[in-house]
Amino acid sequence: MNTAMWGKAIRVIPRVDKQEWDSLDLVSRWLIATRSAVLVMTFNAAAIAGLLAARDGRFHLVPWLMVTVGLLFAHATNNLVNDLTDHAKGVDKDNYFRAQYGPQPLEHGLLTRGQMLAYIAVTGAIALAAGLYLVATRGQATLALLGIGAFFVLFYTWPLKYVGLGEVAVILVWGPLMVGGGYYVVTGDWNWPVIVASLPCALAATTVLFGKHTDKLQADRAKGIRTMPVLLGETNARMATIAMLTLQYLLVFWLVATGKFSFLLLAVLGAAPWWWRAVQAYLQPRPAAPPAEYPPGIWPLWYAAFAFQHTRRFGLLFLAGLAADVVARRLGWVG
Numbered sequence: 001m002n003t004a005m006w007g008k009a010i011r012v013i014p015r016v017d018k019q020e021w022d023s024l025d026l027v028s029r030w031l032i033a034t035r036s037a038v039l040v041m042t043f044n045a046a047a048i049a050g051l052l053a054a055r056d057g058r059f060h061l062v063p064w065l066m067v068t069v070g071l072l073f074a075h076a077t078n079n080l081v082n083d084l085t086d087h088a089k090g091v092d093k094d095n096y097f098r099a100q101y102g103p104q105p106l107e108h109g110l111l112t113r114g115q116m117l118a119y120i121a122v123t124g125a126i127a128l129a130a131g132l133y134l135v136a137t138r139g140q141a142t143l144a145l146l147g148i149g150a151f152f153v154l155f156y157t158w159p160l161k162y163v164g165l166g167e168v169a170v171i172l173v174w175g176p177l178m179v180g181g182g183y184y185v186v187t188g189d190w191n192w193p194v195i196v197a198s199l200p201c202a203l204a205a206t207t208v209l210f211g212k213h214t215d216k217l218q219a220d221r222a223k224g225i226r227t228m229p230v231l232l233g234e235t236n237a238r239m240a241t242i243a244m245l246t247l248q249y250l251l252v253f254w255l256v257a258t259g260k261f262s263f264l265l266l267a268v269l270g271a272a273p274w275w276w277r278a279v280q281a282y283l284q285p286r287p288a289a290p291p292a293e294y295p296p297g298i299w300p301l302w303y304a305a306f307a308f309q310h311t312r313r314f315g316l317l318f319l320a321g322l323a324a325d326v327v328a329r330r331l332g333w334v335g
Contacts, residue, residue: 002028013037013102015297021103021110033083033105033119034076038308041205042075043068044315045174048201048322049182052194055326058187063138067182070130070149077124078153084116085157091223101301124153138185145181152177167228170209175202193260200248200268201318204311207278210241211304215286238282241307245275245282248314262334267321271313278306 002025008014009031016024016032024032046068053059087106105111111119131146152160152173160166179198184190213220213227214237221230229237252268255261282303290299298305328334 001025006031009036010040011037012297016103016110018109029110030076030119030123032103033080033111033116034123035079035102036076038079038208039072039075040312041174041201041208041315042071042178044201044319045178045198045205046071046182047319048198049179049186049194051319051322051326052179052183052191052197053186055322055329056187056191058189060186063134063186064182066130066134067185070127070134071178071182073123073127073130074149074153077120077127078156080116080120080123081154082157084113084120087113089158091225101298127153134185138188142185145177145185148177149173149181161227162225164226164228164231167206167209167213170206171199171202173202174205175199196251197255197260200251201315203244203248203251204314207241207244207307208304208311210237210244211307212301214238214241214303215301234285238303241303242279242282245278245307245310249275252318261322262325262328264324264328264334265318265321267317267324268314270317271310274306274310274313278310281306 005014005024005028009028013035014032021029021032030036046064049067050059050064053064083104083106087104093107103110106113106116128150131142131149135142135146152169156166156169160169175198176195179201180190180195183194210229214229214234217227217229217234217237220227228240232240249268249272252265256263256265286302290302301308325334
């Protein structure tokens with residue numbers, strides 16, 4: 001049991017060779033194979049749904065826990081399916097971008113196709129079991145949410161990502177589906193203000209994907225993968241990401257100004273220095289090589305790295321501000 005690797009795999013995407021892989025325990029291998037470092041964005045969405053339910057005095061622990069487990073394992077399943085699909089279509093061959101910034105289990109010989117299918121089956125079964133439990137205990141409308149989630153898990157990589165709809169899917173999944181749907185499952189009600197409150201973090205997750213797809217724009221174009229940045233072109237994709245980074249804060253300002261949330265949500269301003277660093281990076285064309293001061297082990301990620309660092313901080317501060325808002329309202333300190 002390698003708990004040090006567990007912690008590392010949750011923070012970053014470790015680069016390991018076959019010898020090190022073979023020495024790892026099963027949990028470490030699963031965390032690396034599923035790229036668990038990015039699952040923090042999904043946990044944030046589940047946590048937001050729970051906090052919004054608590055804010056309305058309608059939080060129920062067991063449904064929320066099952067929502068969280070279901071969402072995390074669904075995201076993990078999608079990452080595995082993504083790698084399997086791209087491997088089967090030959091996308092990741094010849095040191096393609098995905099195979100450079102972290103281990104691609106199939107391309108690097110860490111897993112056989114049969115083993116990958118087993119990872120997908122077990123991970124997906126856990127997500128499905130959580131979903132079916134919620135369908136059985138929270139009503140049939142939950143079945144529609146489960147079906148929509150399964151659609152995005154199975155078809156994000158192909159065809160959605162190939163026709164410029166992957167980025168749109170991420171906004172829908174990390175906003176209305178995860179947060180709005182999670183709130184519905186926990187409380188039994190659909191709430192449009194909750195959907196609006198989900199958008200800042202949905203946009204944050206989308207900036208990471210936009211950044212990654214902009215980083216590998218040339219490689220995707222050569223492979224015939226028409227992501228949104230490929231369709232927009234690099235300059236427009238960079239400007240679109242800056243717009244999304246900024247819109248996150250404008251939405252928070254609107255939520256506070258309209259009285260839907262207290263000033264405590266402005267805790268997100270603590271992420272502003274990382275917003276500025278990201279904006280500065282996106283204003284310039286991607287460098288041909290990493291600068292001397294660039295942290296090792298991250299390249300060829302460039303735009304995605306800046307977006308990810310901002311997203312982690314923005315998401316955590318959004319959660320902190322929302323939690324403080326919930327407590328303050330319970331204590332009668334804010335209206």
